[in-house]
Amino acid sequence: MHALAALERAIRQAPPPGLRISGKVVEAGAGAFAVAGISRFVRLGDRLCLSETGDTALAEIIRIDGERVVAKPFDAQLSIGLGARAHVIGATTLSPDASWRGRVIDALGRAIDGGASLTQGARPMGTDGAPPSPMRRKRVGQRVRSGVRAIDLFTPLCLGQRIGIFAGSGVGKSSLLAMIARAADFDTIVIALVGERGREVREFVEDTLGPAMGSAILVVATSDESPMMRRQAPKTAMTIAEYFRDLGQNVLLIVDSVTRYAHAIREVALAAGEPPVARGYTPSVFADLPRLLERAGPGEDGSGSITGIFSVLVDGDDHNDPVADAIRGTLDGHVVLDRAIADQGRYPAIDIVASISRLARSAWTEEQRLLAGRIRGLVARFEDTRDLRMLGGYKPGSDAELDSAVALVPAIYQALAQELDAPASEDAFRELSDILREASAGAPAAG
Secondary structure (H helix, E strand, O other): OHHHHHHHHHHHHOOOOOOOOEEEEEEEOOOOEEEEOOHHHOOOOEEEEEEEOOEEEEEEEEEEOOOEEEEEEOOOOOOOOOOOEEEEEEEOEEOOOHHHOOOEEEOOOOEOOOOOOOOOOOOOEEOOOOOOOOOOEOOOOOEEOOOOHHHHHHOOEEOOOEEEEEEOOOOOHHHHHHHHOOOOOOOEEEEEEEOOOOHHHHHHHHHHHHHHHHHEEEEEEOOOOOHHHHHHHHHHHHHHHHHHHHOOOEEEEEEEOHHHHHHHHHHHHHHOOOOOOEOOEOHHHHHHHHHHHOOOEEOEOOOOEEEEEEEEEOHHHOOOOHHHHHHHHHOOEEEEEOHHHHHOOOOOOEOOOOOEEOOHHHHOOHHHHHHHHHHHHHHHHHHHOHHHHHOOOOOOOOOHHHHHHHHHHHHHHHHHOOOOOOOOOOOHHHHHHHHHHHHOOOOOOOO
């Protein structure tokens, strides 16, 4: 028995040349199938290559039992029958290359833009990589300019920071991410579109990114693709970002959206037999989310950084959703988009009072910190007294601070408004200071 176990272990780690481990499909369902005969030679996450009637397809092992494994296919429309052969091909890997910049690929690293086949790099990288060691990791770097005034003013970004964009559907989340994607302070941009509408991909490439596409890599898994592809897309994007980070580059990684990634994890986990524990989410959702998010950030000494922008689709505008809570606790800050602001026609619909960057103090000068705090206070006072003013309960001259808020906040809102096709902000604090200087000429000073 010991000799047999040793042989199985050796075959699992490095099969001899020419030896192919395979089994037979013994059960098939709508979203998964079972394969017998390979349980002792595989690990969770290994891929299988299926062959039937001359066609091949890929699947991933999501559960291992004593006599069989359960696998879920990457193809949403895979038709597989009993007795089909399933060959083990090992863990999912990518071999990124600098020539991938400017290309659109799917979650498995295959070109889908109609161009030539992708050049494979010299170093295979597993898509389930580990984050850098906490003690060897660099500290977050210098401030970078996003070009979006509201973000540069109130939730400034630093190289290696990870921040979330929290919003309900239809509030302008994708448009805000598109504006950030045009930031000029990054060497390479990697974007994962997870569960997005298929028609938006070409618009994003041609209209939104435009010339910036030359330094970008787009990883796409649309809403009609299988949960396996939607779960894999952020991992593929992160692996590509890590490749460029290891070259010493400063990488901007955008994932839209992490919530749909969590939904895909849930679908796969339920197929594997996991029980739902929190609003239908399985335990693996809350284990896989920080594992992915922690891979972004500063690299180890001698490498670059990955600045992560992760959009979070807040289901039903409930910002206390379990997934939103888990993501918020892992990231270095969050930008909240408010539907009430969008309904007023102000875009980006950023709630500057609810949004926060945990690294803002290291990005602001003392003067900028005081100005940002002063503006936040005025906006909070303005919004808190909105009902009072609508009912006629406000009388000018009775509250100097409220008088200042009433005089200045409309000008602040005007300054923060920025359309998708507007030029990027060059110096947000100077631009805002100029507008406030003009608006405050006749405004009473706060006591």
